[in-house]
Amino acid sequence: MPELPEVETVKRGLAPTFENARIARVEQNRPDLRFPFPAGFADRLAGRRVSALSRRSKYLLADIEGGDVLVMHLGMSGSFRIENDSRQTMPGGFAHERSKDPKHDHVVFHLETAPGSTARIVYNDPRRFGFMDLIARPSLADHPYFRELGLEPLGNDLSGETLARLFAGRKMPLKAALLNQKFIAGLGNIYVCEALWRTGLSPERAAGTLATGTGRPTKKAGELAVNIRATLEEAIRAGGSSLRDHTRTDGTLGYFQHSFAVYDREGEACRTTGCGGTIARLVQSSRSTFYCPSCQT
DNA sequence: AGTGGGACCTGTCCGC
DNA sequence: TGCGGACAGGTCCCAC
Known part of the structure; x- marks a missing residue:
């Protein structure tokens, strides 16, 4: 699942159940996902309490009593x-509404949520590009997953100034710079396309063009910072369901089909007022970029 | 150094 | 109906 708004939505959905619960047992159904599970993964969690859930970039973090962080x-x-307890799957935007093939249920956290009350949190991942790890809290920031992560786009650091500073002198396409987690951590393919469209910036222009010759942010740099934040916040408000398979079980369309101005809309009309352009698709760094060649310059 | 491209893995969709 | 190919939210690694 994916980009920052989805992970944030997952965090909010899991928190009431996961936080303060005691992990009675962990069912680990295979030795690896994208990476092998760390040694003793299930045993190191069994019997421990989850003290807090949080998010850094697209990582979900569970603080485990005793000092480890479940990443x-x-x-x-x-x-x-x-x-x-009653075997009902919780409804809500944080879980796919379509039934999942149980053969991809790779991890089950068996929880004691209150005395005499239990629940299970099930991780399902068909492509197995996800992963889990256990890292001691004090060394978390120095761990390779986190060491080089850039700023949180929803934190206080994102501004036209920081974009100009980070991108100054860079010839790489703006799209690639925004996707690079070393600069801004948490943006993915969909929301980068959306934020660029809102700002009227071409994904192909050099990232360094957000800074003037003296390193000051251009007007567009400031607008881009505002639009990145707004795009993410709106997606979180909508439940973060930017998932292709978020079709509801009753057959009505999920959020995915309705929400994007450019993503997956190749050949359709640009929604910029008065533009009249047509959304195009191009490939950058082996990934699809959707944009309007008429109003994104 | 900074890029682009392939690899990882499964499912889905589209055209023949 | 079957089959092959393209494509999908992310990231890592390795050639240029």
Whole structure:
């Protein structure tokens, strides 16, 4: 699942069940996902309490009583669902609404949520690009997963100034710079396309063009910072369900089909007022970019 | 150094 | 209906 808004939505969905629960047992159904599970993964969690859930970039973090942090990344296709005592799957935007093939249920956290009350949190991931790890809290920031991560786009650091400073002198395409987690951590393919469209910036222009010759931010740099934040916040408000397979079980369309101005809209009309252009698709760094060649310059 | 491209793995969709 | 190919939210690694 994916980009920052989806991970944030997952965090909010899991928190009421996961936080303060005691992990009675961990069912680990295969030795690896994208990477092998760390040694003793299930045993190191069994009997421990989860003290807090948080998010850094696209990583979901569970603080485990005793000092470890359970690090979870959803890759491209990972999702969680909650099963409670009555065996009902919790509804809500954080879990795929379509039933999941149980053969891809790779990890099950068996929880004691209150005395005499249990629940299960199930991790399902068909493509297995996700992964889980256990890292001691004090060394978390120095771990290779986190050491080189850039700023949080929803934190206080994102501004036209920082974009200009980070990108100054860089010839790489703006799209590639925004996707690089070393600069801004948490943006993915969909929201980069959307934020660039909102700002009227071409994904192909050099990233360094957001800075003037003296290193000051251009007007567009400031607008881009605002639009990145707005795009992410709106997606979180909408439930972060930017997933292709978010079709509801009753057959109505999920959020995916309705929400994007450019992503996956090749050949359709640009929604910029008065533009009249047509959304095009191009490939950058082996990934699809959707944009309007008429109003994104 | 900074790029682009392939690899990882499964599912889905589209055209023949 | 079957089959091959393209494509999908992310990231790592390795050639240029």
